[in-house]
Structures are given as C-alpha cells and as structure tokens.
Amino acid sequence: MIRLGRISYVNMAPVFYRLDAEVDEVQGVPTDLNARLLNGELDLAPISSIEYARHADRLRLLPRLCVSSEGAVDSIQLVARKPLEQVRTVAVTPESATSVVLTKVLLPEAHHVPLGEEADAKLLIGDAALKSAFEDPTPHHDLGRLWLERTGLPMVFAVWACAEPLPPGLLELEAALVESVRTARAEPEQLAYDSSERYGYPAGFLARYFEKLRYRFGPRERAGLLTFLELARDVGELDEVPELRFVARESPSARGNHPALRSCWHPVAYSEDVSEVPVPVELLGEPLVVWRDSAGTAHVFSDLCIHRGTALSLGTVEGDEIVCPYHGWRYAASGACTAIPQLADPTRVPAKARATRHEAVERFGLLWAALEEPRLPLPAVPELESEAWRTVSCGPYEWRCD
Ligand code: FES
The missing domain is CATH 2.102.10.10 (Rieske [2Fe-2S] iron-sulphur domain)
Incomplete structure (x- = not known):
C-alpha cells in the first residue's frame, strides 16, 4: 500500500475530499513531510517546492498535481508592522521551507530570525495565517499576491513528489487524487461544510478560500515554479535549478495505460x-x-x-x-x-x-x-x-x- 503524506492544513481538503484509493495516510506539517519523504518513511507526499528542488536527483514529480495560487492565497501571510520597503527583519515559521525562501526572494534585504523573536514582520503559513487574518489587525500581506505582482505567474507552493525507487500504482493514485479535486469542485458547498466541521472555520470563508487554491500542474504553474527556483538560486537558496523529472515520462505504468492506442x-x-x-x-x-x-x-x-x-x-x-x-x-x-x-x-x-x-x-x-x-x-x-x-x-x- 502506498504511504501517502497529507499536509495537516485545510488546503488539503479538496485533494482528499472523496479519495477513492487505499493508502496509508500520514499527516504532518510541510517540513515534517519533506523529511519523511526523503528518509524513506513515505512513498508520495506534497512537499515544499524548494525542498523538491534541493533533492530533485532523488525524486520524481506527479505530472498533474501541485498546490498553487494565481494571486492571493490567504494562507501565507507576512504580518508587517512597517511598510514592506522598510522591513529589515522577518520572524519566520519553521513549518514551510518554500514560504521562507519566497519571503527572501520578495524581500532580499530582510534578515530572518526565528518566530517569536522581535522583528519588523512575521511570516505565518497554513491555519495560523488564516486565523491571524481574523484576529490580528496588523496589516497582512499575502505572498501569493506579491508574487503575482512581481512575476505575473502562479506561485507553486508544493509539488507532489515520489522517492525513488518508485512504487507501483502512483499514476493510478494520482488519477484518484485528481478525481477527488474534480468532485470537490463540483460540490463546493458540501466541501465547505465538511471542512468547516473538521477544521473549525466558517463554511463561507472556506468556500472563498478553496476558490483561490489551484491543484492543476499546468504549463503556467510549471513556468511559475521554474521562475521561483531561478530567483531562489539568485538569492543563494539553491545551488542550481534542476530539470523537472516526472513519473509519467519514464514510468512503464504510464505507457501501460494505453499501449495500443499510442x-x-x-x-x-x-x-x-x-x-x-x-x-x-x-x-x-x-x-x-x-x-x-x-x-x-x-x-x-x-x-x-x-x-x-x-x-x-x-x-x-x-x-x-x-x-x-x-x-x-x-x-x-x-x-x-x-x-x-x-x-x-x-x-x-x-x-x-x-x-x-x-x-x-x-x-x-x-x-x-x-x-x-x-x-x-x-x-x-x-x-x-x-x-x-x-x-x-x-x-x-x-x-x-x-
Ligand atoms: S526552459 Fe525552454 S529555453 Fe529554458
């Protein structure tokens, strides 16, 4: 059975909404899933884009899935007490490698300190960012929106990566995950109510939040990912931009789906x-x-x-x-x-x-x-x-x- 990672944030709800597949599900925050995938405890997981790039020689990507936004994403917020151009220190969460690097790309002058220390701004992600937007009147800056303004491209926060050697059944599982997203899109009210019960946010808020999230890994998302990796390299967070290697391109099972039709x-x-x-x-x-x-x-x-x-x-x-x-x-x-x-x-x-x-x-x-x-x-x-x-x-x- 495939050991499948699940980010413990509400952004995973559409992908697992009606997942019709037998998997061994393991929950964790993004950095936790990154580590588990790389040390062999998971077969497949949504992991930070930057962590994928740092270990791309050992990983393959699912070709149809990512976690991205085209503009505001709500769940990645820079909470700043000063105008952004005056921010010189940012307290960063240890939970998300990609968001930390994205902050460095967008604010290269700012020095990073651990969350909890005194700073001009703090980076919050996931459910902490969503809650803060409700509770804290300090100005919040959505990193998805800042990225779109800078590049005109979607921001890919996570990719679905598999550790080599690849287990069988990955593409069938990907098809089931894609189908779950499709079902979730077709039943937005039910998705919002179910997620509201599980995660504790108002259903109306979640319905709007899910509309901002994208899971399709299309051409624009791939261009956005590569642009992010190039800028990450330019600020010293990545040695080199890797080639994106996909499961479908070389897996025998990919061709096995349609051997005669090809x-x-x-x-x-x-x-x-x-x-x-x-x-x-x-x-x-x-x-x-x-x-x-x-x-x-x-x-x-x-x-x-x-x-x-x-x-x-x-x-x-x-x-x-x-x-x-x-x-x-x-x-x-x-x-x-x-x-x-x-x-x-x-x-x-x-x-x-x-x-x-x-x-x-x-x-x-x-x-x-x-x-x-x-x-x-x-x-x-x-x-x-x-x-x-x-x-x-x-x-x-x-x-x-x-
Ligand atoms: S990715 Fe096409 S020329 Fe570089």
Whole structure:
C-alpha cells in the first residue's frame, strides 16, 4: 500500500475530499513531510517546492498535481508592522521551507530570525495565517499576491513528489487524487461544510478560500515554479535549478495505460484552430502543443522544452520554428534545437537537444497525431470528403470512458 503524506492544513481538503484509493495516510506539517519523504518513511507526499528542488536527483514529480495560487492565497501571510520597503527583519515559521525562501526572494534585504523573536514582520503559513487574518489587525500581506505582482505567474507552493525507487500504482493514485479535486469542485458547498466541521472555520470563508487554491500542474504553474527556483538560486537558496523529472515520462505504468492506442491516429484539434499561436492539447494524458509554421504545415510536439521543462505552448512561433518563452531555445519542425541564445555561438547546439515531435497529418478538417509510429494509415472516410455531404463540427465533449 502506498504511504501517502497529507499536509495537516485545510488546503488539503479538496485533494482528499472523496479519495477513492487505499493508502496509508500520514499527516504532518510541510517540513515534517519533506523529511519523511526523503528518509524513506513515505512513498508520495506534497512537499515544499524548494525542498523538491534541493533533492530533485532523488525524486520524481506527479505530472498533474501541485498546490498553487494565481494571486492571493490567504494562507501565507507576512504580518508587517512597517511598510514592506522598510522591513529589515522577518520572524519566520519553521513549518514551510518554500514560504521562507519566497519571503527572501520578495524581500532580499530582510534578515530572518526565528518566530517569536522581535522583528519588523512575521511570516505565518497554513491555519495560523488564516486565523491571524481574523484576529490580528496588523496589516497582512499575502505572498501569493506579491508574487503575482512581481512575476505575473502562479506561485507553486508544493509539488507532489515520489522517492525513488518508485512504487507501483502512483499514476493510478494520482488519477484518484485528481478525481477527488474534480468532485470537490463540483460540490463546493458540501466541501465547505465538511471542512468547516473538521477544521473549525466558517463554511463561507472556506468556500472563498478553496476558490483561490489551484491543484492543476499546468504549463503556467510549471513556468511559475521554474521562475521561483531561478530567483531562489539568485538569492543563494539553491545551488542550481534542476530539470523537472516526472513519473509519467519514464514510468512503464504510464505507457501501460494505453499501449495500443499510442500507435493509433487520434484527432487533437480542428484544423481551423491550429495557427501560428501555439495551443496546448492533451492526448492519452500527455500534454502536447500544436502549431503551424509559415508554410502552413501543422506540427505536434510534446508540450515540454527539454532545457528546463517549460511548456512550449507558452512560447511563440517565429518563421518555421517554435521558440521557448523561458530562455529562447528554438526548435525546428523536425524537433531539433537550432539555437541556444546563451551559447557564445548560439548555433553550436548539442545533437541530443531535441524537442519530442510526433507524427501529425491534417485531413477531414482535423489535425491528427500519433504518439508512437502509427501502425496503419489514417482510415478513409469518403463522406467527410464528398461534396454530397456536409460536415458539421461540434464539441469537443468530455466523456468519462476509462
Ligand atoms: S526552459 Fe529554458 S529555453 Fe525552454
């Protein structure tokens, strides 16, 4: 049975709301879960983003889950008795490594002291921060909001990390956690009432709080995480920014979900929706980007820059190349990287620097793709190409068919 960590704060309520999986659940504050995962007491846990980065060589990430906010998050507050630009000392909680580093990124001039000592401001997280907002009239500054103002990106406070060697069943458990979040989103009142009973906050307050939390680990969240790690490195909190390594990319079980379907053709977009603006799509659980070059040819790549894992769908198309928004690596239609701007000679690119390109073909007004070498050509559908028939586009619709 998978030993699954659960942060003991109310922010976990949606993820565990209707979790349909047999797990050995272990509760703790973030720093506690970080330590337990790293010393082998847990198989999977939501851990601080910065702690993940410091131990990324031993960990893998779940590709679909994180804990983030796009703007105010309420549960991470800097309570300051002075205007922020005059804060020189911050008393920091020992419970959250990421929030402490985020404070350093946002207020690099401020010296940190243990919570309880005299300081210009104090950092509170989790339930202590939520309670303080009710009880303490001192000005509160939401770190999620300050981060959005600084970068324009979501702030990823925690990622779901698994220690290597990976136990079986991780992706099935991730699917159950994602399903729990989906159910929680569909039943916001019930979630708020249940959580109110368990954690003791007013249900109306919790309903608004849950709306601010995000659990999807999408392209913007990944860009936000990498930006945070780069800034953490710049203030001396991280030696280097690691490559984000995911369970799905190399786990045999990921492919085991759809072994036959990967070499079949699937429609991934209407042709009319594919343009010189990259668009993210998903096929068999894999994030893809579709784009059209200046000659009008459509392409399908994995939505992942092989430099640091940024989503290429956040980038741009320039001529016949797709360009990563983060450090500007350029990829040709073949997937080959053609330029790395940071090199003395940007065109001296290592041969292994390639984006993952997938087979793609346009027909019947659709863009089709196959994740592996297709075993058969696209089937003929004469009616779709006959002038005697009229094609009516509809959807896409979401079906639960797995
Ligand atoms: S992440 Fe650095 S160029 Fe894409």
